Amino acid sequence: MQDDYLPGPEDMPATVIAQPVVYRILAHAETSPDALALVATASAGVEVSRSYGALRADILRFADGLRRRGVAQGDRIGIFADNENACQAIVAILAANLLGAVFVPLNARYTARELLDAARRAACSVILAADRLAPTVNRIRGDLPALREIILMENGNGAADFKSILDLGAPDAQGWPQLAPDDISEIMFTSGTTAAPKAAIVTHGRTAAAAHIYRTMLDLRPDDRLQSFFPIFTTASTKCVILPILSAGGAAIIDAGMSIPDSLARMKTYGSTIYYGVPAFYIFLLEHMRIQPERPSALRLFIYGGAAMPLTPIRQLAEFFPEVGLAQTFGSTETGATGTILYPRYTLSRMGSVGRAGPYTAVKLVADDGTEVADGVQGEFAVRSAAVFAGYLDDPATSRATLKDGWVLMGDIGYRDADGFFYHTDRKKDIIIRGGHNIGSMEVEDVIYKFPDIEEAAAIAVPHPKLGEDVFVFVVMKEGRTLDASALLTYCRDMLADYKVPRHIVAIPSMPRNPMGKILKTELRVTARELLGLE
Structure with a gap:
């Protein structure tokens, strides 16, 4: 209704x-150049503020700098950072929009395995990464055939970085492509019920x-x-x-x-x-x-x-x-x-x-x-x-x-x-929402299934007083094996973003199933709540 x-x-x-949207933002810079547009953290953890006039200049310069580096309409630009570099990331997003490139947000908590999957599927030709995350990108760059360049947020150490791209561009650059409403602006990865996150266009x-x-x-x-x-x-x-x-x-x-x-x-x-x-x-x-x-x-x-x-x-x-x-x-x-x-x-x-x-x-x-x-x-x-x-x-x-x-x-x-x-x-x-982050239960299960000694795994959501929900995993061990929860958790931390790592892992003799053989997660939720002493 x-x-x-x-x-x-x-x-x-x-x-x-x-x-x-970027054109509407640039128009505000024409009419209210001194109005506050953005407060965010930039290089070296310094909080900065930008007026609409300053933001406009940064957007045009960065877009022009990317263009001079060979980035064109339709190229996929991965941004691998969190809010510690939000100022650069926002400028890059809007510059990509202006240039007609496709913005690909990459979860800053991704492990190398998760990053490789996302960047390869999106065919990223450029990745703009926070300096502290550069080792993760470098570990997989040889497995990304479409990747032409890695740009660091702060210090390129002789390679490209945000400032060097900014310095290439002109604050009054023009000649941007005409964008149609159906042109792709973004590829957003979102966790679902499959092992790999889906990429929403x-x-x-x-x-x-x-x-x-x-x-x-x-x-x-x-x-x-x-x-x-x-x-x-x-x-x-x-x-x-x-x-x-x-x-x-x-x-x-x-x-x-x-x-x-x-x-x-x-x-x-x-x-x-x-x-x-x-x-x-x-x-x-x-x-x-x-x-x-x-x-x-x-x-x-x-x-x-x-x-x-x-x-x-x-x-x-x-x-x-x-x-x-x-x-x-x-x-x-x-x-x-x-x-x-x-x-x-x-x-x-x-x-x-x-x-x-x-x-x-x-x-x-x-x-x-x-x-x-x-x-x-x-x-x-x-x-x-x-x-x-x-x-x-x-x-x-x-x-x-x-x-x-x-x-x-x-x-x-x-x-x-x-x-x-x-x-x-x-x-x-079966999505678990932990502190606002969506976690596909099958993605967690897929990782745990690969751990030695595990016969079956089922990840479920349990209530958490502050995060909303938490990750609880039941496992069935292979015959004659016992659960080493500490080793399994260490493995999960290497294979999953930290917010996806289960807090509770419990071994049970067998999984409850319906007549079709499907695991009854409704029963597992009841068991988990009982084990946690929840009503």
């Missing part, structure tokens, strides 16, 4: 789709639509300062924070990491009006508030998404920050982060709801046969907007199964009440 007062997908202005038109939807949904204005610690390589960072606020002419305040004291200091220093985080951030914030109450005066909105928000912290946030609105969002990489929003006026009266369809977005719940279910009946979330992804890279079968007639099937289960409010109750796909 679409809210009566919100525009639907068909109302998306054609002019929005036709203009890449996003176009310039869809990116522009996502920025417009979030700008409208959050009522972003030029005087807003939107702050977040979302890692630069995530959809949440680009689609929910950076592009929406910069396209609105406001300022993006990017935290280097999730540190409550540092975040609060920035809120006060820069007058942040909105903070966007996962539930864990607000739980840690509440703990800090009990010891050292601080209330940044400019805040008007807290937004939480990426994982289920427990009800108790919602009530406590409302008590500690009565002047700050609380909003819940619900979406995914494939939906372009669009989906539902629970606006502050409903936060306490509709506790547990993820809200109703956002602006320019339609949401429904469907049965396995694709028919829409009635109110109160469980179904799978389906989302339609101009921002949804275009399909998976080199995977037409999975694309057809996920994207049907413009609707993205999210793999999440829920119901809708008679007033059109949606409630998320479970996930059809």
Whole structure:
């Protein structure tokens, strides 16, 4: 059910789709060159601020520098960094957009094995990497046939680095390619239920639509300062924070990491009006508030998404920050982060709801046969907007199964009440959301299966008071073998990004199965909760 007062997908202005977001950002530099655009960490951990005029010059110079190095429209540029180099990464993303190159965010926590898989599948011709991550890139560069150059964020030691590329370019460079709405702007890797993450294709038109939807949904204005610690390589960072606020002419305040004291200091220093985080951030914030109450005066909105928000912290946030609105969002990489929003006026009266369809977005719940279910009946979330992804890279079968007639099937289960409010109750796909990071259970299992002595493995989500969910793995040992949990954990740390490494590993005699032989993870979840002493 679409809210009566919100525009639907068909109302998306054609002019929005036709203009890449970077052009809107450059236009703000023409009209408000001295306005604050960005606060983020750059080289050597130094926090810097950029006006729109300075950001425009950096974008043009870096795009021109890449062009002079032979980067052309359609080339894939991998960015392998986190928020410690957010300033350079944001400039590079926008420069890639201007140049017509394809931005490929690479998770800074990837192991060499994971990085190789992503960079090879995306056919990255250039990788811009944080200096501390350069050894990981160098380990695999010989296995990347498309890779022409590695550019370091800070010190190239005689090779290319960010500054050398910047110095090549002109601050008033022109002659950029004409970009069509269907030209690819981004390839985003997203964990699913398969062993390897899927690569979602996003176009310039869809990116522009996502920025417009979030700008409208959050009522972003030029005087807003939107702050977040979302890692630069995530959809949440680009689609929910950076592009929406910069396209609105406001300022993006990017935290280097999730540190409550540092975040609060920035809120006060820069007058942040909105903070966007996962539930864990607000739980840690509440703990800090009990010891050292601080209330940044400019805040008007807290937004939480990426994982289920427990009800108790919602009530406590409302008590500690009565002047700050609380909003819940619900979406995914494939939906372009669009989906539902629970606006502050409903936060306490509709506790547990993820809200109703956002602006320019339609949401429904469907049965396995694709028919829409009635109110109160469980179904799978389906989302339609101009921002949804275009399909998976080199995977037409999975694309057809996920994207049907413009609707993205999210793999999440829920119901809708008679007033059109949606409630998320479970996930059809076995995705574990730990601290806002999506972890494919089969990806964890695939690694553990390769460990000697393991006969079977099943990874599940268990509740965690701060992270939302945690990774719990059951294993069945080969006959005559016993579990060496310490050795298995060490192996996992070498093969998986740190947030994917299980916290709990338990050996059991056999896996519970249904008549078809499928492992019953519902029973394993009950067992895990009992072992952890959870209700």
